[in-house]
Amino acid sequence: xxxxxxxxxxxxxxxxxxxxxxxxxxxxxxxxxxxxxxxxxxxxxxxxxxxxxxxxxxxxxxxxxxxxxxxxxxxxxxxxxxxxxxxxxxxxxxxxxxxxxxxxxxxxxxxxxxxxxxxxxxxxxxxxxxxxxxxxxxxxxxxxxxxxxxxxxxxxxxxxxxxxxxxxxxxxxxxxxxxxxxxxxxxxxxxxxxxxxxxxxxxxxxxxxxxxxxxxxxxxxxxxx
Amino acid sequence: xxxxxxxxxxxxxxxxxxxxxxxxxxxxxxxxxxxxxxxxxxxxxxxxxxxxxxxxxxxxxxxxxxxxxxxxxxxxxxxxxxxxxxxxxxxxxxxxxxxxxxxxxxxxxxxxxxxxxxxxxxxxxxxxxxxxxxxxxxxxxxxxxxxxxxxxxxxxxxxxxxxxxxxxxxxxxxxxxxxxxxxxxxxxxxxxxxxxxxxxxxxxxxxxxxxxxxxxxxxxxxxxx
DNA sequence: AGACAAATGTGAGCACCGCTCTCGCTTTTT
DNA sequence: AAAAAGCGAGAGCGGTGCTCACATTTGTCT
Numbered sequence: 001x002x003x004x005x006x007x008x009x010x011x012x013x014x015x016x017x018x019x020x021x022x023x024x025x026x027x028x029x030x031x032x033x034x035x036x037x038x039x040x041x042x043x044x045x046x047x048x049x050x051x052x053x054x055x056x057x058x059x060x061x062x063x064x065x066x067x068x069x070x071x072x073x074x075x076x077x078x079x080x081x082x083x084x085x086x087x088x089x090x091x092x093x094x095x096x097x098x099x100x101x102x103x104x105x106x107x108x109x110x111x112x113x114x115x116x117x118x119x120x121x122x123x124x125x126x127x128x129x130x131x132x133x134x135x136x137x138x139x140x141x142x143x144x145x146x147x148x149x150x151x152x153x154x155x156x157x158x159x160x161x162x163x164x165x166x167x168x169x170x171x172x173x174x175x176x177x178x179x180x181x182x183x184x185x186x187x188x189x190x191x192x193x194x195x196x197x198x199x200x201x202x203x204x205x206x207x208x209x210x211x212x213x214x215x216x217x218x219x220x221x222x223x224x225x
Numbered sequence: 226x227x228x229x230x231x232x233x234x235x236x237x238x239x240x241x242x243x244x245x246x247x248x249x250x251x252x253x254x255x256x257x258x259x260x261x262x263x264x265x266x267x268x269x270x271x272x273x274x275x276x277x278x279x280x281x282x283x284x285x286x287x288x289x290x291x292x293x294x295x296x297x298x299x300x301x302x303x304x305x306x307x308x309x310x311x312x313x314x315x316x317x318x319x320x321x322x323x324x325x326x327x328x329x330x331x332x333x334x335x336x337x338x339x340x341x342x343x344x345x346x347x348x349x350x351x352x353x354x355x356x357x358x359x360x361x362x363x364x365x366x367x368x369x370x371x372x373x374x375x376x377x378x379x380x381x382x383x384x385x386x387x388x389x390x391x392x393x394x395x396x397x398x399x400x401x402x403x404x405x406x407x408x409x410x411x412x413x414x415x416x417x418x419x420x421x422x423x424x425x426x427x428x429x430x431x432x433x434x435x436x437x438x439x440x441x442x443x444x445x446x447x448x449x450x
Numbered sequence: 451a452g453a454c455a456a457a458t459g460t461g462a463g464c465a466c467c468g469c470t471c472t473c474g475c476t477t478t479t480t
Numbered sequence: 481a482a483a484a485a486g487c488g489a490g491a492g493c494g495g496t497g498c499t500c501a502c503a504t505t506t507g508t509c510t
Contacts (some may be wrong), residue, residue, distance in 0.1 A: 005425075005477060005486070026383055029340065030255050035467065039373065046470080047488050055468065105367045115254065115339025116423055127428040134429065159435035172244055183429075184417075188409060198338065199258020203352045203409075205387040213381035214405045215412055228507065230457070260496065270499080272459055280497065451510105464493065472489100474481070479484070 013051050015041060020062060024107040029114070034058070059111070063122070064129050066108040071132030073097045078136050087144050087224035094136050095189050099209075102193045108119045109197055113190065134186065138172070141182040144224055145174045151223070153177035178223075185219040235417075238276050240266060245287060249332040254339070259283070284336070288347070289354050291333040296357030298322045303361050312369050312449035319361050320414050320441045324434075327418045334422055338415065359411065363397070366407040369449055371397045376448070386433035410444040 001165075015203040019037045034055055052058040077097030081090045102109040112130075123128075155163065155176045163176045172179070192212045195201055201208035244262045259280055260270040277283040302322030306315045327334040337355075347355075380401045383433065388401045397404070417440045422425050426433040 003478065009486085033467065034469090042484080044489050045468085049469075090354060110323055110340040113419070113423065113425065115335040121277050122424070130425070131428060137248075154441055156435055156438035158432045158438055159430065162430040162432060162435060180350040181443065183436050184413060184443050187416040187420055187436055188413035189416070190413070190420060192340070194419060195412055195415060198340070199347070200338070200355070203356060205384065206390070207383045207387060210384035210387060211408055211412055213383055215409050217379060218409045219404065224487060230506065234457090258496065259498090269460055270496095271461080271500090274498070275458060452503090453510080454508085456505105456507080458503100460501100460503075462500090462502105464499080465497095468494095470493080473491105474489085475487080477484100479488075480482085 004066075004217070008053070012041075016048065016051055016058070017061060017065070020058060021108075023220075024062070024111070025105065029059075029107050029111045030174050032059070032164040060123055060126065061113055062108075063126055066105075066112055067126065067129035067132060070098065070101050071129065071136070074133040074136040075100050078140065084143065085147065087140060087147070088220040090140050090143075091185075091220055091223065092216055094140065095212075098133065098189065099193050099196075099212055101146065102197050106197055109193070113194055114198070114204065137182055137186055138174070138179075142172075142174050145178050147203065149178075149223075149225065151181050153181050157181045181223060185223060187217075190213045233333075234276070237266075237273060241273065241276055241283070242286060242290070245283060246333075249287070250330065251335070254284075254332050254336045257284070278309065285348055288336055288351055289339055291330075292351065292354035292357060294333075295323065295326050295337065296354065296361070297363040298326050300356040303365065309368065310372065312372070315365050315368075316410075316445055316448065318439055319365065322432050323358065323414065324418050324421075324437055327422050329387075331422055334418070338419055339379075339423070355443070362398070362407055362411055366403050367397075367399050368393075373401075374448075374450065375400065376402040376406050378406050380405045385403040406448060410440075410448060413440045413444065416440075 016037055019040050020032060023036060023068065024032055032055070034052075038045045038048045052061070057075050060182055074097050075096050077093040078090050115213045160176065163179055166172045166179070174182075189212075192215045196208040196212060201211060205211065234345055241262055244265050245257060248261060257280070259273045259277070263270045263273045277286070299319050299322050302318040303315050306318050308314065384405055385401065388404055391397045391404070399407075414437075417437045421433040421437060426436060430436065
């Protein structure tokens with residue numbers, strides 16, 4: 001156990017992932033080529049398949065890794081706000097970190113939130129890491145609720161059962177209107193970042209980041225008055 | 226002029242687009258294959274290039290067409306609301322039509338708002354049709370403003386210059402806070418639809434459409450109180 | 451009506467892709 | 481020391497976008 005081979009294997013897989021990220025950053029996620037990675041490693045193309053059984057498997061590994069990193073930056077941004085009761089600052093920090101992640105590595109953002117790769121179905125392994133960054137928002141909503149803030153929002157009928165389930169199964173102690181508004185904020189943040197990143201704002205406004213600012217400002221006042 | 230040849234050419238290009246849509250619906254936008262289209266038409270693969278010089282050119286044609294259709298459904302939904310002063314109903318109708326478009330043809334939605342195809346840069350031809358569906362929202366915002374509603378929203382600094390430009394260049398007579406909030410609503414709607422369509426809600430809530438409902442409800446009260 | 455040119459389709463070919471399989475070689479386990 | 485498992489090489493299959501020389505069809509102009 002823990003022989004030369006194992007260490008070599010870890011090194012090889014790490015190198016594959018590194019080259020995959022490099023290639024993804026340069027050419028986009030859909031252009032990821034196992035053959036090119038093998039070529040860069042001085043290996044014959046079939047050798048890659050000893051480490052990743054298919055292109056989808058490598059994609060899954062990259063996706064999980066990206067979700068973890070996104071979760072990590074969101075958590076770090078939230079934790080960096082010293083005054084924990086400054087909920088607006090925490091929302092701004094969290095959302096800003098998510099946007100910065102997208103700007104820093106657009107290919108990763110596209111991998112996570114862009115068009116699903118055709119024929120690729122996200123396996124179970126991804127759903128855990130995928131929810132990590134959303135938990136930061138849920139935590140914040142909990143703190144807002146605990147501070148006594150109550151939101152006046154008529155929760156849509158279709159959402160009520162889900163919120164009851166979240167309460168019963170996950171022990172979520174946040175009022176339904178707060179969660180519902182929080183999910184709305186989540187959608188708006190994700191939408192603003194994606195619209196900005198995918199270039200849909202260039203023909204509307206000159207400073208694409210302004211839409212993000214507006215979204216965050218709006219929800220800062222809505223969620224943490 | 227207007228000879229047999231021209232009609233045959235139109236028929237062929239139409240057939241190509243039809244088959245492309247079919248294929249896209251079945252396998253996703255990124256899996257679109259010129260060879261497969263040629264095969265379906267009983268033509269040798271190189272023949273396609275007489276009609277579309279490249280895969281990207283065909284994609285551009287599909288994108289423009291999809292933008293036009295999205296714009297058309299949004300316009301139709303808005304126009305179908307008889308009481309023009311019922312701004313909430315118009316917002317719901319417009320947003321609902323956009324969501325329905327996405328659900329009906331997810332591959333088209335992915336083509337417009339998903340990951341940009343790697344190496345593909347949207348040419349100038351697309352920006353006109355691309356803005357058509359947003360004009361429906363802008364029109365609505367104008368009617369809301371003209372009805373006397375004033376929104377209390379601090380427009381982000383980065384957005385002010387853009388809104389001034391929209392006013393000066395396009396003659397947009399809508400107060401800045403209204404436009405800013407409207408753009409926020411736009412981001413939220415797009416985000417909710419994309420999150421739902423790309424399957425990012427399945428692990429959060431059971432009824433993915435509920436988030437969309439919440440978003441629309443929220444902005445109905447915010448924009449048209 | 452006939453000549454000419456443009457439009458159209460053909461088939462071979464290039465370079466790439468994901469992926470499979472077999473064959474030796476090496477490291478690890480028994 | 482023998483058996484097993486892991487690994488890289490190489491050939492090969494079927495697919496892709498795209499180019500090019502060639503033949504054929506078709507519309508137009510003299």
